[in-house]
Amino acid sequence: MVSGGASSMLRGMEHAFKVDLRGMIDLLSNHLYSDPSVFIRELLQNGVDAITARRQRGDSLFEPSLTARVHHVDGALPTLEFADNGVGLTEAEVHEFLATIGRSSKRLDEARDSFLGQFGIGLLSCFMVSGEIEVLTQSASGGAPVRWLAQADGTYTLETLPSGAVGTPGTTVRLRAREDTDFYFEYDELREALANYGRILPYPIHVTDGEQYDHVNAERLAWLDFADGDASKREEVLAYARTALNMEALDAVPLRTEDGSVRGVAFVLPYSTQSGSRQWHQVYLKRMLLGHDARNLLPDWAFFVRCLLNVDGLHPTASRESFYEDDALTGARASLDAQLRAYIEGLAQQDPARLEALIALHHLPIKALASENDEFFRLLAHAFEFETSTGRMKLGAYVAREPVIRMVTNLDQFRQIAQVASAYGHSVINAVYTYDVPLLRRYAALFGRALEEVDAQSYALALEDVSAAGLEGFVARANAALEAFGCVVSVKRFEPADLPALLIVTEEQRQRDDLDAAREVADELFTDLLDEYEGAYEEVRVTRLHLNLNHALVQDLLHVQDAAVFGRLVQMLYVQAHLLGHHPMRGQELALLGDGLSDMMRWGLRAAQMNILN
Ligand SMILES: Nc1ncnc2c1ncn2[C@@H]1O[C@H](COP(=O)(O)OP(=O)(O)OP(=O)(O)O)[C@@H](O)[C@H]1O
Numbered sequence: 044m045v046s047g048g049a050s051s052m053l054r055g056m057e058h059a060f061k062v063d064l065r066g067m068i069d070l071l072s073n074h075l076y077s078d079p080s081v082f083i084r085e086l087l088q089n090g091v092d093a094i095t096a097r098r099q100r101g102d103s104l105f106e107p108s109l110t111a112r113v114h115h116v117d118g119a120l121p122t123l124e125f126a127d128n129g130v131g132l133t134e135a136e137v138h139e140f141l142a143t144i145g146r147s148s149k150r151l152d153e154a155r156d157s158f159l160g161q162f163g164i165g166l167l168s169c170f171m172v173s174g175e176i177e178v179l180t181q182s183a184s185g186g187a188p189v190r191w192l193a194q195a196d197g198t199y200t201l202e203t204l205p206s207g208a209v210g211t212p213g214t215t216v217r218l219r220a221r222e223d224t225d226f227y228f229e230y231d232e233l234r235e236a237l238a239n240y241g242r243i244l245p246y247p248i249h250v251t252d253g254e255q256y257d258h259v260n261a262e263r264l265a266w267l268d269f270a271d272g273d274a275s276k277r278e279e280v281l282a283y284a285r286t287a288l289n290m291e292a293l294d295a296v297p298l299r300t301e302d303g304s305v306r307g308v309a310f311v312l313p314y315s316t317q318s319g320s321r322q323w324h325q326v327y328l329k330r331m332l333l334g335h336d337a338r339n340l341l342p343d344w345a346f347f348v349r350c351l352l353n354v355d356g357l358h359p360t361a362s363r364e365s366f367y368e369d370d371a372l373t374g375a376r377a378s379l380d381a382q383l384r385a386y387i388e389g390l391a392q393q394d395p396a397r398l399e400a401l402i403a404l405h406h407l408p409i410k411a412l413a414s415e416n417d418e419f420f421r422l423l424a425h426a427f428e429f430e431t432s433t434g435r436m437k438l439g440a441y442v443a444r445e446p447v448i449r450m451v452t453n454l455d456q457f458r459q460i461a462q463v464a465s466a467y468g469h470s471v472i473n474a475v476y477t478y479d480v481p482l483l484r485r486y487a488a489l490f491g492r493a494l495e496e497v498d499a500q501s502y503a504l505a506l507e508d509v510s511a512a513g514l515e516g517f518v519a520r521a522n523a524a525l526e527a528f529g530c531v532v533s534v535k536r537f538e539p540a541d542l543p544a545l546l547i548v549t550e551e552q553r554q555r556d557d558l559d560a561a562r563e564v565a566d567e568l569f570t571d572l573l574d575e576y577e578g579a580y581e582e583v584r585v586t587r588l589h590l591n592l593n594h595a596l597v598q599d600l601l602h603v604q605d606a607a608v609f610g611r612l613v614q615m616l617y618v619q620a621h622l623l624g625h626h627p628m629r630g631q632e633l634a635l636l637g638d639g640l641s642d643m644m645r646w647g648l649r650a651a652q653m654n655i656l657n
Contacts, residue, residue, distance in 0.1 A: 062144055064170075064197035071164070072171045075362045080227060082172055083236040084363070085165035086111075086125045086216060087244065088331060092149060092158045093129020093214060094246055097183050099157065100130065105211075109244075111237060113228055113252035120220040121228040128213035131182040134189050134203055141166065141178060141191055142199055159329050162361050166216075170195045172227050173218035179204075183212035230255050240332045243267065243353065266351050270297045270306035284310050290349065293400065296386045298352065302374025305340070307352035309383060315404045316346050327353040334364045339372065342380040344412045347405035384412070384419060391422045402426055410478040417489065424486050429479070432461035433470040438486065441470065447493045450474035450483050458625045459499035459547055463506075466538045471497060503547045506535040509592055517601055521590070524610035525617055528631060530586040532613070540593040546620035547587045588617050608646070615639045 072079065087109065094107040105128055112124045132141065140148050140163070147163035169176045174195055181188040188209035193199040220228040227233070230252040238259040241248045248259045265279040277295055284292045292310035299306050316322070324337040330353055337350055357375065358367040366372050387409065390398035402409055402423070410427065413420040425439030442448065449464070450472040451457040457473040464471045474480050487494035514534050521532040530546075537545070590597045596616075603609045618636045621628050628636070 062197070064144075064167075065195060067144065067164075068167060068170045068195060071167055076168060076171070077362070077364060079168075079171040079224065080232075080236045081363075082168045082218075082227075083111075083233070084240040084331065085160075085168045087237070087241050087248070088159040088165060089216075090125065090127030090129060090214075091244060091246060091331070092160055093127050093131065095157055096130040096148075097128075097212065100183060102183060107246040108249065109241075109246055110249045110251070111233060112250075113230060113233065115253075120222070120225050122220070123218045123228050123233070124215050125218075126213060126215040128211060129183075131212040131214050132178075132180045132189065133182040133184060133186045134201065136182070137178070137180065137189050137191050137201060142193070142201075156356075159331055164361070169216065169218055172220065172224040174221055175219060177217040178214060179209060179217070180214040181209035181212050234259060242332070243327055243330045245330060266308045267306060267353060269295065269308055270299055270353075272297065272299075280308055281310075288349065292349075293404070294397065296348070296383065298350070298379060298382055300375045300378035300382075302356070302378055303354055303371045304356035305352055305354050305375050305379065307350055309345070309348040309350045309386075311401065311405075312347050312349060313404070315407075322346055322349050324350045324352065326350075328357065328359055328363070328366075329353075329355055333359060333366075336365065339366055339368070340376055340379060342376070342383065344408045345380075345383055347401075347408050348383065384416075387412075388419065388422055391426070395426070398423075398426060402428070407477065410482060414478050414481045414485065417485075420482075420485055421489060424482070424489075427482065430457075430473040431470045432457070432464045432473075436470070441472065442486075442490075442492060445470055447495055448472065448483060448487060449495050449497045450480070451497060452480060453498075455548065456499050460497065460502055462542065462624060463499065463502040463537075463545060464497075466542070467502075498549075499547045500549050503535075503545065503587065503589055506537045506545075506589060509534050509536055514601075520606075520609060521588075521613045524613040525588065528586070528617065528635075529584070530588050530617060532588045532590065534592055534597075535589045536592045537589070538593070540591070542623070543591055543594040543596050544616045544620040545589045545591065546617070546624050546626060547589065548626055549585050549587075550583070588620060590616065611639055611642050615643070 090109045094109075097105070098107075108128055110124075110126045112126070114122045114124065116122070136148070140146055143163070144167065145163045147161055149158035149160050166176065176193045178191045178193075179188065180191070187203040187206050190202045190204055191199060192201075218228075227236070230250070233252075234250045234257050237248055237250055241260050242262075243264055244260055247261070250257050250259060265273075265276040265283060269276040269280045274297075280295045281292055284290045284295070288310070290310060291313045293313050294311040296309040296311070297307075298309055312322075321336070321338070323335045324341075325335065326333045326337050326340065333354070337352060340352065340354075341348075341350065354366070354375070357371055358369065359365070360367050387398070387401070390401065406427070409423065413423055413427075425437060425442075427438045428435055429438060429441065431441060449469055451460055452474050454473070454475050457471070457475065460471050472479070472483065474483055483494060486492065518532055518534060525532060535545075590600075592598065600609070600612055600616075603612065614635055618628070618632055618639060620626075621632055
């Protein structure tokens, strides 16, 4: 049997955790917060929460106010006093809340909705810029004022002051700059940080340093009213984008969700953006800046807008730089997605000109969206523009004149085909850009249209073949003239009759010739090895020149006997076909052009001289 004494020995002695404050501060500054200026956010947040708490007590006879004052005493490092006239703290509350890390007066569920803070660690961020934190506070529930002085090593002193020493309820936090942090105490820096975090906070924020003074959130921001449905604020909101965001927005779209209680505005960017690029937004949580990244709130395809958003019903992560993933966030995201989508759909019905401008600038995100959503696609498909062999055209106009949608998926092929296709009265779509092919496929499927992927070679094969008509000798001579250029000649008849020749260049897969050559001389062992390489192919550039027998020059060429003249003429037709088809010319072809022109000039001169002599 185990005696009671022995059992307590087994249980061991109970100890309390100890927290190394320096380690905590290091953790906060290096791993949780991205920038030391967040101490301003934490001070603002505590001040706002304290005022909210005082109001919730039923005290409405005071003018809420938050003030940051910088003091410089005798060339020493500056101090910052951050004062609020909120609820304040009693001595017991100072011990319980200020001096206990992780303890917050705001965590109760009902409190969570009203307050900004909840984790009980925010004040520690002041140690990132100051060696000590001094708090002077007078509770709204009475009692003596308290002075609390905390050091970064985790020790603190607390003294109660004579009643009435502070006067009205409220709290002042005093911080002393260090050599390495005085930058954050400079007036301009401070004002900027206060404005950045507190621009839309509901209580006035003042900043002073000697003669300098500013009320950083004096401006009434129209975008919140606009989000609430006040359409008359539209021009004001666009003007705000112009002056404050330096953006001539194409449009302003009000946003509002039930889930997460989001309100805001999306500005349509006046310039096109890359798919996947990240926009710089302003996201506020209960009117306090949370950050500039709205990735977990906005859909991926919304990279053509920049948003100002205020969120009341989502929860922050501990760093307070993004939102905690929960059902409300999922709902808010889905609703914002639907609203931006509805905006584009609305334009399609009510403002086609604006939609056209939007598509012209942001065709990639819009096409991305259309390629995954049928309804959206049906609505917009006809407005999408494509490059075709007969010029840029909206898909609607294209299908009105072409019974079959013909597309080419390679740019070189497109250049070549442009000539041949028009000979047949066809218009071919250049579908080499992202989303083109899936969009055309979807179009064909949804609207029941025939879609063909065409290439230059198959077009050329369809041209009327006349090489069997006793022209073998002619073709052989022409081939000899172009042998050095790796070009094969054929004679065809095609339209337009004024196009003398058509050059088709294809990249073909050819089995490597040297493989066969190697096999001929290889012994058994190597033959096995070579067999393993059986599938080795190489890309070969194949050039075909189709001479057009409908053209007068080609007809004349049939009767040219002089081998030198004949060769040069064929070669010049070959070069001309390069130029007409916009084919890139290699050094060989450029040299040929030079030589050919000289010959032509020489022959021309000679003919002229002979005319003179005759
Ligand atoms: N200016 C203030 N006036 C009144 N009480 C304050 C003030 N600043 C801090 N407190 C008290 O100290 C507690 C701890 O503050 P702290 O900033 O560390 O955390 P928090 O605001 O509760 O949460 P979070 O870590 O999310 O900011 C608060 O919950 C509040 O009770």
